[in-house]
Amino acid sequence: MSRNEERIADVSGDALSEVFEVQMGPQHPATHGVLKLNLVLDGETVLSCKPDVGYLHRGIEKLSENLTYSQSMPLTDRLDYMSAIANNTGYCLAVETLLGIEAPLRAKYLRTMICEMSRIASHLLWIATHALDIGAMTVFLYAFRERELILEMFEELCGARLTPSYPRIGGVRQDVTREFMDRLEKFIAEFPSRLEEYETLIDTNRIWLKRTKGIGIIPAEQAIGLGLTGASLRGSGVDYDIRKHRPYDAYPYVDFEVPIGISGDVYDRYRCRMEEFRQSVRIIRQCMEQLPPGPIIADDAPDLVMELKPPRKVMAGSTGPSPLKTALIRLVEDRQAYMEGDVYVSTEVPKGELGFYFVSDGRGMPYRMHIRSPSYIHIGALGVICEGELVADIIANIGSLDVVLGECDR
Amino acid sequence: MVIEILLTILLIVVVFSVIMLHVAYATYFERKVIGHMQVRMGPMRVGPHGLLQPIADGIKLFFKEDVFPETADKPTFYAAPIICLVAALTSIAVIPFWEGMAISDINIGLLFILAMSSLAGWGVVLAGWASNSKYAFLGGLRASAQIISYEIAMGLSIVGVMMMAGSLNMSEIVKAQAQSPFGIYAIPQVLGFFVFLVAMLAETNRTPFDMPECESELVAGYCTEYAGFRFALFFLGEYVGMIVMASVGTICFLGGWTGPFEVPFFPIIWFMLKVYFLIFFFYWVRATLPRYRYDQIMALGWKVLIPLALGNVILTGIMKTFVWH
Numbered sequence: 001m002s003r004n005e006e007r008i009a010d011v012s013g014d015a016l017s018e019v020f021e022v023q024m025g026p027q028h029p030a031t032h033g034v035l036k037l038n039l040v041l042d043g044e045t046v047l048s049c050k051p052d053v054g055y056l057h058r059g060i061e062k063l064s065e066n067l068t069y070s071q072s073m074p075l076t077d078r079l080d081y082m083s084a085i086a087n088n089t090g091y092c093l094a095v096e097t098l099l100g101i102e103a104p105l106r107a108k109y110l111r112t113m114i115c116e117m118s119r120i121a122s123h124l125l126w127i128a129t130h131a132l133d134i135g136a137m138t139v140f141l142y143a144f145r146e147r148e149l150i151l152e153m154f155e156e157l158c159g160a161r162l163t164p165s166y167p168r169i170g171g172v173r174q175d176v177t178r179e180f181m182d183r184l185e186k187f188i189a190e191f192p193s194r195l196e197e198y199e200t201l202i203d204t205n206r207i208w209l210k211r212t213k214g215i216g217i218i219p220a221e222q223a224i225g226l227g228l229t230g231a232s233l234r235g236s237g238v239d240y241d242i243r244k245h246r247p248y249d250a251y252p253y254v255d256f257e258v259p260i261g262i263s264g265d266v267y268d269r270y271r272c273r274m275e276e277f278r279q280s281v282r283i284i285r286q287c288m289e290q291l292p293p294g295p296i297i298a299d300d301a302p303d304l305v306m307e308l309k310p311p312r313k314v315m316a317g318s319t320g321p322s323p324l325k326t327a328l329i330r331l332v333e334d335r336q337a338y339m340e341g342d343v344y345v346s347t348e349v350p351k352g353e354l355g356f357y358f359v360s361d362g363r364g365m366p367y368r369m370h371i372r373s374p375s376y377i378h379i380g381a382l383g384v385i386c387e388g389e390l391v392a393d394i395i396a397n398i399g400s401l402d403v404v405l406g407e408c409d410r
Numbered sequence: 411m412v413i414e415i416l417l418t419i420l421l422i423v424v425v426f427s428v429i430m431l432h433v434a435y436a437t438y439f440e441r442k443v444i445g446h447m448q449v450r451m452g453p454m455r456v457g458p459h460g461l462l463q464p465i466a467d468g469i470k471l472f473f474k475e476d477v478f479p480e481t482a483d484k485p486t487f488y489a490a491p492i493i494c495l496v497a498a499l500t501s502i503a504v505i506p507f508w509e510g511m512a513i514s515d516i517n518i519g520l521l522f523i524l525a526m527s528s529l530a531g532w533g534v535v536l537a538g539w540a541s542n543s544k545y546a547f548l549g550g551l552r553a554s555a556q557i558i559s560y561e562i563a564m565g566l567s568i569v570g571v572m573m574m575a576g577s578l579n580m581s582e583i584v585k586a587q588a589q590s591p592f593g594i595y596a597i598p599q600v601l602g603f604f605v606f607l608v609a610m611l612a613e614t615n616r617t618p619f620d621m622p623e624c625e626s627e628l629v630a631g632y633c634t635e636y637a638g639f640r641f642a643l644f645f646l647g648e649y650v651g652m653i654v655m656a657s658v659g660t661i662c663f664l665g666g667w668t669g670p671f672e673v674p675f676f677p678i679i680w681f682m683l684k685v686y687f688l689i690f691f692f693y694w695v696r697a698t699l700p701r702y703r704y705d706q707i708m709a710l711g712w713k714v715l716i717p718l719a720l721g722n723v724i725l726t727g728i729m730k731t732f733v734w735h
Contacts, residue, residue: 020544131700135699137448138444141450201698205699207618211703391628
């Protein structure tokens with residue numbers, strides 16, 4: 001019997017207080033989609049909080065088993081629809097690792113630039129909804145004003161606003177235009193002043209501080225234990241950012257800092273993400289300055305209509321020599337088959353660490369795809385954080401962990 | 411006698427209609443003010459600049475289905491919104507809009523308004539309780555605690571004004587205020603005015619104290635289960651409550667109908683301007699501030715506002731005894 005169960009039993013025996021259960025969600029204005037929380041409340045205090053996910057399950061992992069690597073790309077847009085391009089890039093990197101392709105330098109820079117734009121777009125939606133949940137409704141509309149600018153740039157770039165599918169396996173879809181670069185230039189020049197606007201509204205506001213400081217504290221060790229990643233982990237003071245520690249694309253060539261929090265409360269996570277805005281602007285600026293000329297897609301990149309090959313029998317974790325090693329040998333020997341074996345590649349998306357795990361049997365379709373989605377793991381942590389806090393803090397915690405259910409349920 | 415009664419009824423009808431019109435356009439004013447603060451336009455579609463929007467909203471709410479939750483306690487469920495609205499509307503009766511113009515210029519006007527605003531809190535509690543829904547129940551609980559706590563702070567903040575004016579009659583307060591050195595009590599009673607402004611927001615359940623209906627946690631709090639016109643009654647009650655509170659603030663602290671100069675054919679002008687300034691203040695706060703947490707509201711009420719208001723009472727007493735006499 002855990003401490004909280006004891007407390008539930010304790011309180012239910014008490015004639016004066018009454019434990020009652022509330023199912024918060026899946027239709028609820030503040031649960032960011034279709035999150036359902038099974039709460040046990042004693043008055044306003046949360047005795048237990050059990051997240052219940054799966055209301056947005058679309059079977060993306062299963063669907064991809066019957067689609068070629070190129071065809072699965074638009075599915076990844078639908079994971080975290082706030083930052084679709086970051087998912088696309090993560091997916092492309094994983095497939096590129098599997099197939100042994102490397103994107104040209106210009107494509108890498110473009111991807112990095114666009115990824116950081118989508119990070120800004122995603123964080124804008126986060127600050128908007130987080131502030132709205134805590135009651136500061138003006139921040140919501142201010143943030144949407146800037147998000148609109150980014151979405152318009154995406155539209156100019158590739159014709160889609162929310163689900164661009166802009167990166168390709170081995171590069172990107174098309175080159176940037178002059179107008180796009182001009183608009184981006186203007187945007188990053190203006191954006192830091194807009195950030196200050198949000199901060200004047202909430203950053204030193206007494207009510208905001210009261211609602212966020214000391215709320216939802218996750219100590220560093222616990223954060224690691226819960227598997228938190230991204231700004232939710234960095235808010236607890238753990239220096240872990242895949243862009244920095246296992247750099248991919250053009251991240252090794254650009255200079256940026258990883259903001260770290262101290263106490264791991266809602267306010268620190270908020271500060272971390274606010275600083276990430278500034279670092280993203282910095283990365284975009286450097287990418288724009290350094291953007292090299294050259295091709296935007298690798299020569300050996302697979303066609304959009306990938307040819308299918310006969311499968312070979314290979315299983316994840318099979319005995320014998322390392323699958324990756326045998327696959328490499330096979331690939332050298334015979335270019336007829338796609339690479340076999342399993343591969344895990346993770347990238348730093350706005351929500352945290354997004355990993356793609358493929359088991360390939362050389363067919364051109366994944367034998368199995370698994371997505372390590374940060375939101376799923378963060379929602380798992382929600383129950384631990386919310387216990388013993390008040391109902392209003394649940395909302396602050398959901399906002400500060402920045403979860404999106406499209407990615408959680410897949 | 412009969413003519414007198416008829417005249418009073420006529421007066422009530424006129425005031426009621428005017429107030430209802432103002433309530434309708436207070437919603438429009440709110441949406442426009444907050445819209446422009448949030449870099450958008452507010453309602454623009456119905457009529458020129460959305461001017462007919464409140465009427466369209468009213469018609470929509472009136473013709474909506476009257477949904478009644480199966481487990482709710484029927485009579486209480488029906489009575490609650492009516493209590494809210496009636497309590498708020500009754501308070502209008504004692505408010506003097508200009509010299510000599512009040513439906514009923516009773517001697518305990520201020521006390522009457524405090525009583526009526528407590529009654530509105532009762533309606534909210536009943537609504538949360540009768541709905542038999544968990545969100546509504548939590549909303550009702552929060553409302554009862556909040557309204558009771560802030561009632562005390564509000565009552566105490568006005569005590570200073572009562573002491574200075576020496577009366578509970580609203581007209582007398584304005585008259586005494588006009589003769590005071592500053593012309594308004596907001597300056598000598600600055601502490602009381604501050605406490606009043608905060609308590610006013612809490613009494614009407616407005617941001618940052620909109621706990622009872624806090625949409626991000628409790629869906630819609632006490633009125634979660636209400637639909638159609640019953641919901642509209644709560645809504646009207648809230649806006650009438652805002653007008654009442656703004657009027658009380660105007661009368662007690664901002665000098666009521668008096669102004670820098672007389673406007674002969676439109677004596678309500680100063681009163682209206684001041685009331686609308688306070689209503690603008692409601693909207694301004696709503697567009698700027700986040701929401702407090704439930705326990706923080708309680709702490710603020712009991713640990714900050716009530717001691718401040720008590721201090722103000724003592725200070726006013728000392729000043730009145732030794733300085734102003």
